[in-house]
Amino acid sequence: MRWSWASFAVLVASSSAQLVTDLTGSGWTLRSQNGSISVPASVPSQQYIDLYRAHVIGDPLYGLNNTDQSWVPLQNWTYTSRALTDLQLSGLLTSTYLVFQGLDTFAHITLCNQVVGDTNNMFRQYIFDVSSILRSCYTTPQLAINFGSAVNITHALSAGPDADPDDNFADSCSTTSSEFSCKPYARKEQSDFGCALFFVLDPTFVTHLARSSSWDWAPSLVPAGPWQPIYAVQLIPGEVHINNALIDIYRKGQQNNLPPDQSQPWVFNASLDFFGTLPSIPGFNVGMSLSLTDANGKHILTQSLGGITKSAGTITGSTSIAASAVQLWWPNEMGAQTLYTATITLTGLLGVPITSVTKSVGFRTIVLNLSPVSDAELALGVAPGAHWHFEVNGQPFYAKGANFVPPDPLWPRVNDTKIEQLFDLAKASHMNMFRVWASGAYLPDWIYDAADRTGILLWSEFEFSDAEYPNATSYLQNYEAEAYYNTRRVNHHPSLALWAGGNELEAIILFFFFSADAPGAIQKQYEQIFLGVLPKCVYANSKSISYIPSSTYHGWLKLDFESTMPQVPRYLNTSGADALYADTDAYNYDANTLFDITSYPIGRFADEFGFHSMPSSLTWETAAAPSELFYPSETVINHNRHTPFGATGDQDALSLAGIQEMTAAVQMYLPVPAKTDRAANFTAWCWSTQVVQADDIAHQIAFYRRGSGMRERQMGALYWMFNDLWAAPTWAAVESTNRQKVLYYAAKDIFSPVIVNAYYNASGGTSDLQIWVTSDLFTSVSGTVSYSWVNYAGAAITVGNLSAGSTSVSIGTVNATQVTALHYADLNSALVANSVDGKDALLQLSVTAKAGGTTYTHNAVFHPATLAQAALRDPGLALTKPKAPTSNSAAGSTYTFTVSAPKAVAAWVWLDVTTNAVTGYWSENGFWLKKGESRSIVFTVWEDWSKGKWVGGVSARSVWDNTLP
Template identity: 25%
Template sequence: MTPRNTLLLNKHWTFKQGGRDAHSSAFPANDLPTEIHLDLLKNDQIPNPFNNLNELSVRWIADETWTYQTTFESPEDHGEPNVKTVMKFEGLDTFASVYLNGNLLLTSENMFVWHEVDVSEHLKTAHELNEVQLVFESARQKGLDLVKQHHEHRFIVHQTEISRGPVRKAQYHWGWDWGPILLTCGPWKPITLETYVSRIRDISVKYELSDDLKSAHVRCKASVDGPGNVIFEISGPAIHGSLKASTVSAQKSLPGQQTFELNDVHLWWPRGYGDQSLYTVQACSVDENGKVLDRSSIRFGLRKAELVQEKDAHGQSFYFRINNIDIFAGGSCWVPADSFASQISLQRYRDWVQLAAEGNQIMIRIWGGGIYEPDAFYDACDEFGVLVWQDFMFACANYPAYLEYLDSVRIEAVQNLRRLHNHPSIVIWAGNNEDYQIVERYGLEYDFEGDKDPQSWLKTNFPARYIYEHLLPKLVSEETEGVPYHPSSPFGNGKSTVLKVDPTVGDIHQWNMWHGEMKPYQLLPEMGGRFVSEFGMEAYPHVETIEKCISREEDRYPGSMAMDFRNKAIGHERRVISYVAENFRIRYDLPNFTHLTQVMQADAMAWAYKSWRRQWGSPGDRKCGGALVWQLNDCWPTMSWAVVDYHLVPKPAYYAIKRAMQPIVVGVARKLQPWMMRPADELWQRDTSHIDLRKNWENVKFDVWASSNRPESVDGEFIIKFISVRTGRELHPSLKIPAKVKANSTTEVVRDRDAPYASLQDPKRPFEIAASDPFVIRAILNVRGQQVASDVSWPDPIKYLDFADRELSVDVSEGSKIMVTAERPVKGFVIGERQGVKLTDNGLDVMPGEKLSIKVEGAAANNLEWRYIGM
């Protein structure tokens, strides 16, 4: 029999504007996969959409029809007896018609689905040329037409225009408050031609772990096209590339199925909790003589995943339990890594996940306005031990539920669930992003408690409830095993949305910092919930990134048209400057303002992660189960909430999260003073004359705690210092407090304790206090004589402090290392990172008597620049 052969149809494509019969000029396209903007750019037909104001000059592309074309030879074995020939289109964006040798082969209206067509009767004989044409109509225009056709539905969308509502296409292509409007189209995933007599189409692995998690009953199943008997083999597990021995025995065999009992199993663990053990199952299709007709394999991991939602003293819990271990899920939200997803290489995906993992991030939430990411992304999450919260692709809209739309969504969900269900990293599927916010804001019909009839939901003006609370959970249950489903992010049992945050139940998106009330980030400890799945603070990327995308020197200043155009967040001008002005002395040139925004964002992340991790509490008292910053990454070079920029260059906030998510951390915080308590909408209405801002430096009360994800308790000693910002001297002897840091819990060390302070007197007016001597509180945790964690509490706001004469010393004599010391406390020491440079830490505070060591890769340390607050 003929073995399976695959031909990748990726070369010699051309494209033109218009339909098949258009007489416009044809240009060479990129090798597939590709998208129209990339092909126009390749041929110098448009400027780079990522630079300057060029996004505006390419908007016309979205309203045109585009045709791709190539020729290929029929395979040698095409037409032989029993040989089937199929074409597979892994992704067509979005309204596509495919013609083969002039005949319509298929039409597609969903970017997220793949298509396969038997072309055995359509191809010419072996070695003859065939012509394939792909016609892509305007998704924007088709969307507008669908809105008119379905006048029975109330289309509502946030962020963008209404045309995206009925279109199953990456929603961020319409633009978002962090990304450009680049409505692209094209063959964004590979196209292949296959010939076979027998083939294995896909492999499914489902399993049940024993109660003690030491053995597993594994069921392997393969979908086979054509004749042949399937034989399965399980090997592994592989841990960091090396194989470990495993006992595997087949228990039962059925056509295309086999059952195994695995003993002494190696579990898959999140990063920091154990090994990322991955087994491999190989399926071989053989004929009656034992000849192999086809071979395929997948990897899978054995793990138990639970979403714990139990009544407790705080309401109802929301946290993850993996392999019977409670996990505080600190991490970030993920948007597509490029406006043109076809140009994200497999290595770039791996680099992103590795960066998150090295930053101690244990979870990534894939946001519902992007794409179902390729296998390479999830493979990397499996290998690095990063948990995945996976949204279905719905975001910030009132989506329809007419029959054709539901059929398309069903196919989309089933295909992606089947493709992804073997990845142990995926521990939750969520129905959408913020769609219940639309329900509340526009008063749509929604009776969570009273109406439990899914068919009735289709008759309301919120028919998508049928998708989120009936269709998708049903499909998740059928296609996966042991993966919980959550109707939306956020969702609190019909109580909690973006607009109405209920911190006692479900997950929340906390946008009363930055958006909403614009509360000070110092109030974040009071703004948590059972699980904070979105929150964020904006910052500029490093200056090199800005200079790459804004070419004119005269545009490189905060507030220029080019800079403001690039930042898509509504009201960003007022919000950024307000937060900077509340906390720092403003320096408005680009390098210094960039630095201030970065230190501000890092401070906000430190407050959030250390405070909400503190609320992790102890078993049975998990007040907060996780925190996911909005967002990890960008889809283009810009100023946004991302903690790492488009070029994979971390901002200081990335390192703040990294430090706060170490296995054991120590936290120190002052009791907030009245100036921080003022609601933003009352700033100009309240009499603040009674507030003595010196109180932020006097009569200070503080807390110290430790948070641990370690499986065992450790004995530690806490050192607490009170260091003058002005002189660098300790104002009081250090406190030394021995304490046991509890396993996988928070240990409260000091509660509401008074801190010392010293008053400065003017010698000419000895009876008046001229000013207080502001001080930092330094907390250090030593375990067995070694420092394992530290934290510092500054007297806010930083702008009132004098940072003259820091006597900072930066030693780069070793070439690959930067050593930093200071005689007086230094705030926000930031090295100007750039593409290709890798640091072990950044965005640090430097304390007297301590030496910071930062390793540098990719550049000589003496070629880097740095700055700090007040420099």
């Protein structure tokens, strides 16, 4: 398992003559504030990690540890390096710099017992010139970094001279707030910023109350430490070190937020940030050149960059590249993920290289189109208003994906194995986009590399979420430095899809603070930061990427790139009641209306929607003692952070009320598990919550996808959320162990390129039950839809002229077509007329369509009665297990299992690997089987510690098993 933080060496190695000393790895010491704890440490790291390694604390994510360890973030912690004997103190190496790629968060740095500097932003790179300190260092150099308690510091800042009383409103430092206390005062990952309120107000309540102080899917930890690499650079005059590199690839004439002319050549702009001194020779200017090679190492071109400009610590140049010289990069399932290696070299006298930097790049345009709906589109039936869709290489596409959250609350533990598995899972499930949610951390380059490789676009956000942020000068300067650095750092990745200012910010303004005529202080703060400072950072560095101030956004009225507010926001300025402008962000925890399509929002794009579920019992085993594997155990209650919206009171009672939302849904829609064995019943309950979650989210995705062919021209569905960071009831489709929930497979199915689905309008009308086919392909599709009614025994039902049928269908580019409409009242009448119980009826749907020589198939089921009411039968599931792998490759061994339902229809068939001794994924899972149907399912192994013994433990279950004792 390779630690990817070392990938920063690609940047370090770009400067050949200089001396670079890597300060990462072991040899460090972690010491508590009073010196009572001193343990070996490493970099990158955070205090919880090193304390756990030294057995001072247990795993912070196990059992009740995340609250029992609430004393940890109240301390200051100091990381001290080994003796830095490899730093040269004399000779020609006259300048020495310390480079910190990331310090979390409030740090005081000393070298040789002399002050180097202070930091207050987890998301910035910090560079300090320590030349004078080293020259006056009369002992062996040693680096010390003291990390102050973010809990205590933010509360002090909230009462400081740069704080405004308005900043303490709601989820800031209010004494009535139970979440994310004082978060606006720290440029720090907010998903881990828990516990602060109760630590300060009454530490005696920490253990009981702290778990309500983080996001409602995250543990209450407040990490501190050098979470990214540290290195020292020593230079002689005439040498420079490149510490950041912006590459911006765009079409000639392109402007942010507007679709470019795809016939124009490419502009390749490179802007390198450096420290040190460039050669200074009268009459001579430093040159820049580009060398481009493809994935096979074939040389594509070498060109000089022109228009070179220099400013303090930055040199910039550009060149033009013919469109025919390169191949396009496309998102997953739209085309090839063509990548090139670009080397930008600074050259001195006679073309001698000074230094160079190498980046992986792709050629694509990506735009979030928010332009007004045209008259021609209105004539086609598109609702008035404005678009809200992405276009890649000039092609509007349907965004299919999910929200991506931090994969671990302790970032230094994240490795490329985990990330590659997550992105491979996304690629295999027809996804093309992750929204990288604001309140985590900016993703490192190597995660963008995984996205580049797999074709998963990354809607990226600046780390501001659900709060009012200070706008004193010191804060604004900090925001600008953070945004400027990160915008330049990741811009070369073709997977970068968008920069958003933060999470749900405009929605908060509109709901609580908006005034069109007399904006108040908080609205002005929002506009200054998210419509002023942040877009300036994006637009100053890139022409290739769009910016919006908030994840939920009603769009702009006007773009003016010369203005201090480049986007004039629409807010509530609409052209009429039927006009649509915004994307949607909506949750529903009322079991009674989960599947009521009239309760779903109508918008142009759905960026958040979800429902929670338990992780599997096997994932619970990694975080709880065997005696705690039941509901309601203390660990399960502790790890649940979701409570009913607006509820107050005892934390245990609130947790139980949050879990009750899942329980009520299971009770309404599935047979309730009531197994005599406690462990078996817990497993069945966990799985049942996942089935309801999967059914709900797949139903919503199908609804939103159908919108691509309706008046709303809905063009995206990103469910909440894809991955998880600990074992807990959350909205995730993939558990913290990378084990997949039922939702993962249900979303994979409903994200298929061509789908058929039934839509029942619970409010009644003339077309209660509609059958639609939806396609997200770039070409039109033609095929056949078949439907038939059966009972749960698998026998055909005679229901008048609604019994069975087939019809041809054609679907346009990224569109949906209604196949037929069945009047639900007529169906009930037909069922009664044929002595059929509506609880014993199923509509089976299938579509077979062709496009471009490829055949697409999809199946779906509609059942008028819930599975809790349905006349389920024992399907007699039979599982045939392989005796040996089907194949072996570098991607992993595969095993083929065959499952059949010889006796009856089987609902939500689930093949379960019943051990943690193997990891991997299924080709499909959580599906329906017709009576007599047999299906072969492939399991791909990531890691196997059982030497193949896991195969014997694989089991198959369906909803019918919930009825068994």
